[in-house]
Amino acid sequence: MFDALSERLSGVFDRITGRGALSEKDVDAALREIRVALLEADVALPAVKDFISKVREKAVGDAVIRSVAPGQQVIKIVHDALVELLGGTSEPERLQLEGEPPIAILMAGLQGSGKTTTTAKIAKRIAEREKKKVLVASLDTRRPAAMEQLAQMAEKAGVPSLPIVAGQTAIEIARRAMNSARLQGFDVVILDTAGRTTLDEEMMGEAAKIASETRPREILLVADALTGQDAVETARRFNERLKLTGLVLTRMDGDGRGGAALSMRWVTGLPIKFLGTSEKIDGLDGFDAKRLAGRILGRGDIVSLVEKASAQIDHEKAEALARKMAKGKFDLNDLRDQLLQLQKMGGLSGIMGLLPGMNKQMKAQAAASGFDDKSIKRQEAIILSMTPAERAKPDILKASRKKRIAAGAGVGVPEVNRLLKMHMQMAGMMKRAGKGKGLPGMPGGRMPPGMAGGMGAGMGGLGGPGAGLGSAADDLLKGKSPTGLSGLPGLPGTGAPLGPDGLPPGFPKKK
DSSP states (O other): OOHHHHHHHHHHHHHHHTSSOOOHHHHHHHHHHHHHHHHHTTOOHHHHHHHHHHHHHHHSSHHHHTSSSHHHHHHHHHHHHHHHHHTOSSOOOOOOOOSSSOEEEEEEEOTTSSHHHHHHHHHHHHHHHSOOOEEEEEOOOSSTTHHHHHHHHHHHHTOOBOOOOTTOOHHHHHHHHHHHHHHHTOSEEEEEOOOOSSOOHHHHHHHHHHHHHHOOSEEEEEEEGGGTHHHHHHHHHHHHHHOOOEEEEEOTTSSSOOHHHHHHHHHHOOOEEEEEOOSSTTOEEEOOHHHHHHHHTTOOOHHHHHHHHHHHOOHHHHHHHHHHHHTTOOOHHHHHHHHHHHHHTTHHHHHHTTSTTOOHHHHHHHHHTTOSHHHHHHHHHHHHTSOHHHHHOGGGOOHHHHHHHHHHHTSOHHHHHHHHHHHHHHHHHHHHHHTTSOOOOOGGGOOOTTOGGGSOGGGTTTTSSOTTTHHHHHHHHSSSOOTTGGGOTTOOOSSOOOOTTSSOTTOOOOO
16 A cells, blocks of 8 residues: 555655765755655645654754764654654554453444454454454444345354344344343454445434443444545544544555555544454454554564464464474475465565565566466465375476376466476475574575575565566665564575474474
8 A cells, every 4th residue: 555655755765865964955855755755645734744844853953964874864763753643652552352241342434444344353353362252243224235244254253243133223233232242251242333425414323322322442433545535534523423442444455545544643643453454354453653654664564474474373284394394304285385374474465565675666576577476376276286196296297297287277387397496495495404404595695596586485486487586685685684584484494493392493382
């Protein structure tokens, strides 16, 4: 969502960091460009004025302009102001779930904002992370099949939904949901209210009555980030009637300009609690101002990447792979497991979005070289076209077998050969690790020949020879590698030797 803004800001920063000294005129010119970039991203004008004013106040002093690295100082000031604009440096606000159960959470928002899907996502998150017993209930008696939709989403999320009883009003359903939760020992009840295509008094009045009846601990507004400043206005008007406790912004993976996310907190004063990152049932991230500011400024978000890895890891498979690695074994079944792990973590595009320095141009270079999520699907299709014996022993794959596999996967024989070459290189690394020598280093930040992208052995070669991406990867890998990646499950080959327990350092242990 923030690609265009990130590109503009990166261009501004490149110009000021390339100079040994900065004048007040240079800083003012940079701030004018930043102001235009924010306005083009659809950030509210009052928020932009306040942001620029705070940055200029700190950036034009002698301490900055005459410092050893004035450009870097300005970038830090912009980063800090961006964090403040998004909500400040304090810890992200969590859902208030303490108190006598059942705790009610009321979901509000316009029709089409993703409210029902978000209800199921939050229920899944609470059940898994907070270990609470959660019930969801649809109060939408107007939209056709709204209740059935929530029931289906709840089933995907692995949480129960309130049985549907035809003919009841929204208030009656809310009472029944709270009574059922009380009798059945549920900790949390999430109430999905009806939405409209536009704000109207009838909808607001119904939501206010439900809130009065159920006394929810949290009233969350679900807003579509793609609607820009309309989402900000929606939040303001809902807050006037319902006294919202937080916001959830959906479609953050879209191609919108991101202005709503940047100005929502400043305009409404309400905390953003969650960001919807995909249509998948687990596509919901907790909001953190510092992390989002880092992504916008091209610094990545390694903490979120590690969290995704830890949340998606299959401990039994990971430990089994670690034991095989200790013996120097790594077959095509193991490679497929690694590809599936990458998909669960959001695919290559999701991972690259969290890595420092991966700007829009570098992502385009990756896509042009075939280094994308579609390539993972093709690699998986190739492996699935093999027999169990071929996956276990790739050495038996000769020309006739490769032709059959290529036909079954709908690819050419060269793609089969590339997959086998990548597997052979990775298997060599695993064998080296099994002998206690650790995984081979990458001098100069370069991957071994034929492994695309330089993103770590577990992702190398996914789309072909990697043409057109090497220099971008070299830029990323200069200096220190991103902190925390050495222990990421699903990304072997980051240069870390195995520990005494046969697992890479930092690898989560099975509980």
